[in-house]
Amino acid sequence: MRVLSGIQPSGKLHIGNYFGAMRQHLQLQTEHNCFYFIADYHALTSNPTPADVAPYTLDVTMDYIALGLDTKKTVFWRQSDVPEVTELTWLLSCVTPMGLLQRCTSYKDKVAQGMSPNHGLFAYPVLQAADILIYNSDIVPVGADQKQHIEVTRDIAIRFNNNYGQIFTVPEEYIIQSVAVVPGTDGQKMSKSYRNTIEIFEPEESIRKKIMSIVTDSTPLEEPKDPEKCNVFALLKLVASPDELAEWESRYRSGGMGYSEAKKRLAELMIDHFKPFRKKRTELENNINYVKKVLANGAKHAKAVAVETLARARKAVGLGT
DSSP: OEEEEEEOOSSOOBHHHIIIIIHHHHHHTTTSEEEEEEOHHHHGGGOOOHHHHHHHHHHHHHHHHHHTOOTTTSEEEEGGGOTHHHHHHHHHHTTOOHHHHHTOHHHHHHHHTTOOOOHHHHSHHHHHHHHHHTTTOSEEEEOGGGHHHHHHHHHHHHHHHHHHOSOSOOOEEEEOOSOSOOBOTTSSBOOGGGTOOOBTTSOHHHHHHHHHTOOOOOOOTTSOOOGGGOHHHHHHHHHSOHHHHHHHHHHHHHOOOOHHHHHHHHHHHHHHHHHHHHHHHHHHHTOHHHHHHHHHHHHHHHHHHHHHHHHHHHHHHTOOO
């Protein structure tokens, strides 16, 4: 089955990106035909500094390759290298009801967080639908909180097919089975916008410092602690073995343990988890031409599919000869 997903080049990728989505993307490529893209068109909705877009794109590409992207099997490209998706966005826009977009919670949430309420942000779901439909995607891996995006895409595809014939594959969501939220150093969801992230490949000493700064409650050392309410324990769940995690849970509930002990062990485990990938990441930094070649090859394969799908959609609506 064809799997499609995208990630925005909005800054250095962090462990929330990895445990929340990237790890699952890399696992899926062993059994499926995966199409993954860097969503630089989508990134423009937040008005990034133009000089940052290209470097962040290369950073995301290097991170994925270093972490295990199979460049011979998985199609990986930059969204803007296949501009056909923007024309399809317009065709889809013409069958998309305003009410459907007005019900999208993502737009409301982002405006509430302070983002400028521009048209791109409002119409984001239509471009996202075009991304999915133009590559004949069967399944789209998303977190449970993103299910609405796929429901909107399905609605748009069905409306278009009802009007013009069976042009698009109607995709299914694939709910990623992972922790609901990866907490940041301040206890909120890990996010670049909150400046509470631990980057995947930042210096190891910086990782230790950030982990030691994670916010915890003021329960005295000698008293029992609730592991399910602790940000440190939530992160331990991501990297500790089941046996070790059970031991930590027992120590939390028994009392006599300080949070600093758990933080020190978390730092060790987190650094060890990503250590095998650091060498590859450094090699890629010294071979940018190869990184660019991966994106160019991916765009070539993606474009071949997109051109064919767009041609069918154009013919269906009466455009062209």
